[in-house]
Amino acid sequence: MIDILEDEHRLIKLVLESLITFADSVGEGDSGARAHLGEYTVFFRNFADKYHHGKEEEMLFHEMQRYGFSKEQGPLAVMFIEHDEGRRLVSALADIAQRNAPWSSDEIGEVKSAATALFSLLGSHIYKEDNILYPMALQTLPAGELERLSEDCDIFAERWSGIGYSEMTAMAGRLIEKYPPDPAKTSRIQSCTGCAAHG
Ligand SMILES: [Fe+2]
Ligand SMILES: [Fe+2]
DSSP states (O other): OHHHHHHHHHHHHHHHHHHHHHHHHOOTTOOSTHHHHHHHHHHIIIIIIIIIIHHIIIIIHHHHHHTTOOSSSSHHHHHHHHHHHHHHHHHHHHHHHTOOSOOOHHHHHHHHHHHHHHHHHHHHHHHHIIIIIHHHHHHHSOHHHHHHHHHHHHHHHHHHHTTTHHHHHHHHHHHHHHSOOOHHHHTTSOOOSSOTTTO
16 A cells, blocks of 8 residues: 555655646736646645545554554644645635636735645655655554555545546646646755654
8 A cells, every 4th residue: 555655646746846837837917827727726636635645544544543643643643734734725726726817926926835835745744654654654554454455545546436536647647748847946945844854
């Protein structure tokens, strides 16, 4: 299961990097880019949150709680809080995507600010999961439990195959192609604020 979640992280990170390119590309008076912003929010709500965070919260984190990890404090609690914070930032972007007037300079500032915050939050969140939380799960959960979780993951994926998994990955591919990740832009953003590894 952990390798599947890590693979999903790679796609989510690419779309976050692409979102930064998008936010930088919007100009005052433009009218066509709101639909693309809407597609980013659909991807983050469906693939990153309902699908990926759904598997973490309903399966992996749920199992970790059975093996002594607290949902109220410690690393698991931080992960739940960060999922919620991500939802708030995606809602802010979705709110702007739903309007239909040409972009104002204030809105461009709002999009840049929310996109940068989401990049920073989820970039740091993914780093902590890949390097701290998932290794903890691998150390703590018995091999049999991890195997059962992988089977549950397959069932979860089957449920999703009919309601948008391939549409979400195709949409991500189109956005990444149209707004390619640019290390010159993303390397300027602090992606790890105060986490245990880089604090
Ligand atoms: Fe997470
Ligand atoms: Fe994750």
